[in-house]
Amino acid sequence: MDTAKQPSRVLVVGAGTMGHSIAQVFAQAGITVDLADTNAGVLETAVRRIAANLSTVKEAEHSSGAEPTTSIENVLRFVKPTTDLSSVAAEAEFIFEAVYESLEAKQAVFDLLEEHTPKEAVIASNTSVLDLFEETKLSHPERLLCAHWFAPPHIVPLVEVVGGPETSAKAIDRTVSLLESVGKRPVVMRKFVPGFIANRIMMAMADAAEELIDSGACTPAEIDFAIKTSVGVRLGVVGIFQSLDFNGLDLIAGDRLPEELPSYLRSKVEVGDLGVKTGRGFHEYKSPAEALSSRDLAYLAVLHALETSTDFAPIH
Ligand SMILES: NC(=O)c1ccc[n+]([C@@H]2O[C@H](COP(=O)([O-])OP(=O)(O)OC[C@H]3O[C@@H](n4cnc5c(N)ncnc54)[C@H](O)[C@@H]3O)[C@@H](O)[C@H]2O)c1
Numbered sequence: 001m002d003t004a005k006q007p008s009r010v011l012v013v014g015a016g017t018m019g020h021s022i023a024q025v026f027a028q029a030g031i032t033v034d035l036a037d038t039n040a041g042v043l044e045t046a047v048r049r050i051a052a053n054l055s056t057v058k059e060a061e062h063s064s065g066a067e068p069t070t071s072i073e074n075v076l077r078f079v080k081p082t083t084d085l086s087s088v089a090a091e092a093e094f095i096f097e098a099v100y101e102s103l104e105a106k107q108a109v110f111d112l113l114e115e116h117t118p119k120e121a122v123i124a125s126n127t128s129v130l131d132l133f134e135e136t137k138l139s140h141p142e143r144l145l146c147a148h149w150f151a152p153p154h155i156v157p158l159v160e161v162v163g164g165p166e167t168s169a170k171a172i173d174r175t176v177s178l179l180e181s182v183g184k185r186p187v188v189m190r191k192f193v194p195g196f197i198a199n200r201i202m203m204a205m206a207d208a209a210e211e212l213i214d215s216g217a218c219t220p221a222e223i224d225f226a227i228k229t230s231v232g233v234r235l236g237v238v239g240i241f242q243s244l245d246f247n248g249l250d251l252i253a254g255d256r257l258p259e260e261l262p263s264y265l266r267s268k269v270e271v272g273d274l275g276v277k278t279g280r281g282f283h284e285y286k287s288p289a290e291a292l293s294s295r296d297l298a299y300l301a302v303l304h305a306l307e308t309s310t311d312f313a314p315i316h
Pocket of ligand 1: 013014015016017018019036037038039042085097098099100101102105108109126127128129148149150151
């Protein structure tokens with residue numbers, strides 16, 4: 001991995017729901033961020049939103065007794081709002097694009113960036129579903145990639161990173177390095193898929209929820225409560241595949257014939273890697289008893305955090 005020093009300047013294009021919060025991540029890390037938007041009103045709101053976000057972070061630090069981080073004023077000093085993208089583009093080493101989810105809007109920004117930024121500057125798009133590698137044109141496609149943040153970016157650790165067929169490994173490595181250096185937990189995907197990982201799983205859950213409601217089995221409020229008091233506690237600790245390891249992969253395979261199993265499951269079951277109980281499944285385990293105890297301690301910690309912060313009630 002490229003461990004080059006942090007850039008002194010980052011450019012975020014689009015200061016709306018995602019852009020202001022992405023800019024905040026870099027400002028909090030002491031990196032100057034040019035925050036560009038065509039709408040001056042959005043920029044004013046963005047600065048107010050960053051200040052409000054930081055004040056919530058301060059409140060959390062205060063109530064948990066955590067060491068206070070730098071002051072709101074100090075963070076805001078690193079945020080440089082501008083409506084003139086072309087005047088700041090030349091200084092950028094990294095550009096995080098967060099404009100409207102439209103090919104035309106993104107292509108217009110890329111055209112301007114290609115005209116004004118050094119060709120080594122990485123262009124990282126926050127698109128949710130657009131295949132920009134297929135649908136947009138750049139004269140330096142090796143520097144285009146997706147860095148898909150999960151809302152709200154200043155809080156959620158995940159950033160899904162993926163390149164296209166022409167993206168350079170160096171651009172990916174530099175982006176991962178930068179994201180890690182500002183405290184994020186990037187995952188590099190092997191190929192672009194609309195919705196990336198987390199949103200695709202969320203969408204599958206939303207489809208199942210829709211079916212349940214259509215069937216008349218339960219209400220939206222009941223689904224939210226059921227998820228928060230069960231899956232919500234589990235997924236943050238073990239994810240999906242480690243959860244299966246705890247269930248036992250033979251149980252998951254059930255009475256399906258080997259050829260009916262997905263290959264990733266079949267390859268485990270055939271060699272007897274059945275999860276925690278055999279010491280190996282999708283992950284490795286030293287001892288089933290220790291794994292169960294570590295899992296339960298983590299569940300109890302998450303449960304405690306959820307109970308004390310919301311007691312599973314809707315946020316108002
Ligand atoms: N909202 C989410 O939860 C979320 C999550 C992940 C990814 N995304 C993706 O992030 C991107 C931005 O989404 P959003 O929700 O922040 O949108 P938004 O509408 O809140 O903000 C987009 C901003 O881009 C600005 N803009 C448009 N064209 C511009 C240009 N040429 N130059 C500079 N600024 C320009 C607009 O004025 C607007 O303020 C989209 O691609 C979206 O799919 C959104």
